[in-house]
Amino acid sequence: MATATRNKKSARRRQLEAAVNYPIDWLEERSGLIGGLRYFLFRKVPGDTGWWHTLGSATLTAFLVQALTGVILAMYYKPDPQNAYQSIQHITNDLTLGWLVRGMHKWGASVFIILMFFHMGRVFLFGAYKYPRELNWIIGVTLLAVGMLEGFTGYLLPWDQTAYWATVVGINLNGTAPFLGPFLANFLRGGAEIGQNTLSIFYSMHMLLIPGLIFALIGLHLYLVIRLGVSSPPWSREAAGSDYDADEQATDGRVGLTQPVARSGWRRNGGDV
Amino acid sequence: MTEPQHGDRSHSPGPSLYPIGFAAGIACILVGLIINPTVVAPIGAVIALISGFFWARDATKEFRSEPVAAIEPERGGPRESTAAPAVPADRGEAAMPEPEPGERFPRSRFLEGATLGLGGVIGGLVTVPAVGFMIVPAFRDQGYPKVDLGPLENFTEGKWFVTKFFMNPDAGEVSHRTAYIRNNGQLNGEPSFTIISNRCAHLGCPAQPNGPTQDNQTKEVDLPKGQKVTMIPVIPAGGYGCPCHGGQYDTEGNRVSGPPVRALDRYAFEIVDGRLVLGKPYSVSHVKGEGRDARIYKYNLAGPGQHVDGWEQILYPLQPPH
Numbered sequence: 001m002a003t004a005t006r007n008k009k010s011a012r013r014r015q016l017e018a019a020v021n022y023p024i025d026w027l028e029e030r031s032g033l034i035g036g037l038r039y040f041l042f043r044k045v046p047g048d049t050g051w052w053h054t055l056g057s058a059t060l061t062a063f064l065v066q067a068l069t070g071v072i073l074a075m076y077y078k079p080d081p082q083n084a085y086q087s088i089q090h091i092t093n094d095l096t097l098g099w100l101v102r103g104m105h106k107w108g109a110s111v112f113i114i115l116m117f118f119h120m121g122r123v124f125l126f127g128a129y130k131y132p133r134e135l136n137w138i139i140g141v142t143l144l145a146v147g148m149l150e151g152f153t154g155y156l157l158p159w160d161q162t163a164y165w166a167t168v169v170g171i172n173l174n175g176t177a178p179f180l181g182p183f184l185a186n187f188l189r190g191g192a193e194i195g196q197n198t199l200s201i202f203y204s205m206h207m208l209l210i211p212g213l214i215f216a217l218i219g220l221h222l223y224l225v226i227r228l229g230v231s232s233p234p235w236s237r238e239a240a241g242s243d244y245d246a247d248e249q250a251t252d253g254r255v256g257l258t259q260p261v262a263r264s265g266w267r268r269n270g271g272d273v
Numbered sequence: 274m275t276e277p278q279h280g281d282r283s284h285s286p287g288p289s290l291y292p293i294g295f296a297a298g299i300a301c302i303l304v305g306l307i308i309n310p311t312v313v314a315p316i317g318a319v320i321a322l323i324s325g326f327f328w329a330r331d332a333t334k335e336f337r338s339e340p341v342a343a344i345e346p347e348r349g350g351p352r353e354s355t356a357a358p359a360v361p362a363d364r365g366e367a368a369m370p371e372p373e374p375g376e377r378f379p380r381s382r383f384l385e386g387a388t389l390g391l392g393g394v395i396g397g398l399v400t401v402p403a404v405g406f407m408i409v410p411a412f413r414d415q416g417y418p419k420v421d422l423g424p425l426e427n428f429t430e431g432k433w434f435v436t437k438f439f440m441n442p443d444a445g446e447v448s449h450r451t452a453y454i455r456n457n458g459q460l461n462g463e464p465s466f467t468i469i470s471n472r473c474a475h476l477g478c479p480a481q482p483n484g485p486t487q488d489n490q491t492k493e494v495d496l497p498k499g500q501k502v503t504m505i506p507v508i509p510a511g512g513y514g515c516p517c518h519g520g521q522y523d524t525e526g527n528r529v530s531g532p533p534v535r536a537l538d539r540y541a542f543e544i545v546d547g548r549l550v551l552g553k554p555y556s557v558s559h560v561k562g563e564g565r566d567a568r569i570y571k572y573n574l575a576g577p578g579q580h581v582d583g584w585e586q587i588l589y590p591l592q593p594p595h
Contacts, residue, residue: 081447165478169517172477176578178588183412185576186593190411192574196444197410 046232052126053230055119060218062112063147069105070207077157079203081196084159109151116144128231136224143217146210153206159199167202168194289331294324414594419543420551422502423494425464428456428549433524435486435505438551442500451479452540452551453509457565465565468540469526470554473515474533477577480522483511513537525560525567534580536560539569553595558582 009017028034045053076095078087091098120140123129129137156167171194175185190197298321305314420438428434433455441448450470457465473480487506494502512523521529526537536559541552556575561568572581579589 082445165517169476169478172577175576176476179590182576182579182589182591183593186411187408191415192593192595193415193440193448195441195447198447 040226043226043229045230046236048232048236049230050233052122052233055115055122056225059112059115059119062108062115063214063218065104065108066112067211069101069108070211072101073105074207079157079200081159081199084157084199088158088160109154113147113151116147120144126231126234133224133228133231136221136228139217139221139224143214143221146213146217150206150210150214153202153210156199156202157206164194167198289328291324291328291331295321295328298322298324412593417553417595421496421545422454422549422551423496423504424548425456425544427492427494427504428454428466429506430456430458432456433482433507433509435482435503435507437503437505439500442498453482453507453513454549455564460565464544466542466549467525467564467567468542468551469513470538470540471513472538472577473517473520474528474535474537474556474577475515475518475520475531478515478517480513480515480520480537482507482509483514483521484508525563526557527559534578534585535582538574539571556581 024034073091076087076091076098078084088102091102093099123137123140152167152170155170156163171185171188174188175181177184186192188198188201189195190201298317298319301317301320302314303317305312305317418441420440422436422438433453435451436454437449437451439445439448440450453467453469453471455467457467459465471479471481485508487508490506492504494504496502509524512521512529513526514521515531515533518532520531520533522533522537523529526539528534528536536557538554538556540554543550543552554574556572558570558572558581560570570582573592574595575581575589575592580586581589
């Protein structure tokens with residue numbers, strides 16, 4: 001049947017396919033990117049992954065929305081004490097669709113944090129942090145901390161009374177940490193008192209330093225997800241445990257992904273996860 | 274390290290002078306356009322055109338005619354060996370000669386080390402000043418400017434004033450500060466003032482007076498540079514309270530209840546030409562007595578929430594310069 005269809009293709013269609021494939025093949029031959037993308041998108045995952053496993057990519061999506069809307073907001077925001085509040089008012093009230101982009105960024109921030117917690121809860125309750133994925137749990141917790149720091153630094157930027165006093169309290173709270181607290185507070189303030197520098201320090205951290213860190217950590221996080229594979233849910237019938245399971249699966253060609261790597265035959269299969 | 278060559282030959286066109294002629298022609302056109310557009314520029318154009326033509330002809334030679342020489346294909350597979358049949362790796366002589374006895378530190382090791390070391394040095398040269406610039410300015414002693422609060426007569430003896438001023442007028446609203454000030458009259462022939470900072474000793478919110486302010490008697494004091502000090506009479510009968518987390522203080526700033534860890538900070542002051550001038554703030558653990566007879570237990574300025582006395586003070590042994 002397949003052969004028959006292929007034979008029916010007209011010469012024109014073959015030419016067209018060749019024209020479409022040429023640039024893709026050109027890129028693939030020189031970079032291997034297409035193969036890499038295909039490997040990433042169509043890699044095998046356990047058969048009984050479900051909606052719970054989508055929380056990670058939902059968090060990633062929320063972060064990408066923050067990155068995009070943040071870049072756009074930065075085009076109109078003015079990070080100095082005299083103009084910050086007015087520029088936010090300008091974005092919200094005057095600029096076309098400014099209210100929408102600012103709203104996406106503001107509410108999306110909460111969505112990002114909440115999704116991080118849901119994702120963490122899922123990983124915890126599924127036991128997906130266990131060997132060999134401990135390092136990814138640690139990276140994830142770092143991402144949580146850094147993500148909350150992103151929320152803290154972003155909260156000051158509207159430069160209204162809520163933002164100002166929340167930041168005063170937040171910085172002083174850091175200042176009460178033993179020994180190094182007073183120094184941390186001084187660094188965050190840019191001096192002994194909250195002043196002009198505080199806003200630009202927070203702005204720089206919020207839009208350059210911390211997002212860069214988050215991108216890097218997400219890269220590592222995803223690398224480990226791909227390298228180690230997705231774990232099955234705890235109720236999985238294909239779950240790790242008995243040797244019987246492992247042996248059976250070793251023959252059906254899905255090993256290494258249908259169960260935690262440690263007990264599967266991933267080494268037997270040449271580590272091809 | 275000499276490998277046998279299999280007739281390797283450069284596939285790109287050989288060196289040619291035409292590009293240089295082309296560049297010279299272009300330069301000649303540009304110069305000519307400035308100094309003599311009618312003669313020099315056309316000469317340059319001619320040079321550029323001719324060189325360009327020959328350059329293009331040279332460069333496309335390969336496509337227009339048969340290749341100058343066929344390139345010998347590289348053959349795969351093991352090369353035929355004339356030597357004896359191969360010896361298994363674990364027997365016979367080593368494939369590579371043993372290093373000379375003196376060669377303990379081969380060149381490749383040196384180059385690796387040099388690359389990493391130089392890279393580290395260059396990275397450090399760039400990073401150290403940048404990180405230093407990021408961190409150090411926040412820890413320089415920025416000092417507290419002396420703030421003129423106007424003539425002494427404005428401060429009626431025995432009355433409290435909510436006094437609002439700018440710590441650093443150039444910075445604008447962000448340097449807005451508030452102090453609760455009372456003129457205590459004379460002490461040993463010198464004026465005595467109680468100047469309490471409104472910064473809550475819990476986490477730095479603005480503590481508010483627990484009592485009525487007399488807004489209709491607000492005084493505005495004009496200062497030389499167009500700044501203003503605002504003075505609102507107040508009766509803080511119930512001391513001070515912080516709206517954020519409920520810390521309560523008495524009129525002298527002593528902690529009464531709630532989360533604060535010490536009394537409210539105070540400001541040093543001096544009298545210059547009959548005017549009250551605010552100095553550096555300092556922290557206070559507690560105050561005994563009242564008004565001019567108050568005994569103030571004074572410490573270096575600490576951040577809100579940091580203990581200055583009791584055993585907890587060992588948690589904050591060092592303060593950055595204020």
